[in-house]
Amino acid sequence: xxxxxxxxxxxxxxxxxxxxxxxxxxxxxxxxxxxxxxxxxxxxxxxxxxxxxxxxxxxxxxxxxxxxxxxxxxxxxxxxxxxxxxxxxxxxxxxxxxxxxxxxxxxxxxx
Amino acid sequence: xxxxxxxxxxxxxxxxxxxxxxxxxxxxxxxxxxxxxxxxxxxxxxxxxxxxxxxxxxxxxxxxxxxxxxxxxxxxxxxxxxxxxxxxxxxxxxxxxxxxxxxxxxxxxxx
Numbered sequence: 001x002x003x004x005x006x007x008x009x010x011x012x013x014x015x016x017x018x019x020x021x022x023x024x025x026x027x028x029x030x031x032x033x034x035x036x037x038x039x040x041x042x043x044x045x046x047x048x049x050x051x052x053x054x055x056x057x058x059x060x061x062x063x064x065x066x067x068x069x070x071x072x073x074x075x076x077x078x079x080x081x082x083x084x085x086x087x088x089x090x091x092x093x094x095x096x097x098x099x100x101x102x103x104x105x106x107x108x109x110x111x
Numbered sequence: 112x113x114x115x116x117x118x119x120x121x122x123x124x125x126x127x128x129x130x131x132x133x134x135x136x137x138x139x140x141x142x143x144x145x146x147x148x149x150x151x152x153x154x155x156x157x158x159x160x161x162x163x164x165x166x167x168x169x170x171x172x173x174x175x176x177x178x179x180x181x182x183x184x185x186x187x188x189x190x191x192x193x194x195x196x197x198x199x200x201x202x203x204x205x206x207x208x209x210x211x212x213x214x215x216x217x218x219x220x221x222x
Contacts, residue, residue: 031208033209033210035212040214041214042199042212042213042214042215043154043199043212044212045209045210045211048208048209050207050208056209058209059211090153090154092153092154094208096208097141097142097203097204097207097208098142098159099144099156099159100144100146100154100156100201100210101156102153102154102155103153104152104153105151105152105153
């Protein structure tokens with residue numbers, strides 16, 4: 001069965017370190033998204049991609065970057081982790097403007 | 112922000128009762144979706160309603176959409192303890208394939 005997996009599931013890092021969160025999907029979807037979820041804010045869009053070599057900024061992109069070198073993967077990089085980036089991160093994929101399939105999430109703590 | 116807002120933020124009902132939650136959004140949309148999130152898990156798609164539809168049913172779920180008021184409602188009939196979760200609306204932009212999620216309604220169904 002097709003799926004979308006995120007790794008790691010939990011990560012603790014220190015302020016200033018670079019962190020990369022992985023997202024891998026086997027749906028063969030062109031569209032991939034990264035969100036962060038915080039209490040009181042719901043899900044907020046960080047970056048998204050509509051295909052290989054395509055990346056776009058979402059609502060809360062400062063301090064984050066993505067790259068899309070193949071269809072299956074969209075890694076999210078925190079260039080210099082800050083305490084404000086402590087959150088739960090979700091990756092999703094979709095085929096067009098329709099249903100999004102979500103990963104199980106990565107809980108990131110920046111100390 | 113292009114996020115929608117769900118109302119109420121939290122809802123507690125007895126098993127067997129109906130649960131209604133509302134979503135208001137700000138911009139013109141292509142479609143609107145509802146998702147469920149169980150504690151500690153990713154989001155799961157429930158139902159999609161297009162901008163030219165007014166009502167849609169799926170099992171015990173009934174969704175309405177009023178584009179003139181920029182609002183939608185999700186009705187869960189004959190609720191079960193397993194319906195305990197957070198529910199999010201997501202609005203699809205007129206252009207592009209990205210979605211904007213609301214802040215969620217936390218539903219507790221008491222057995």
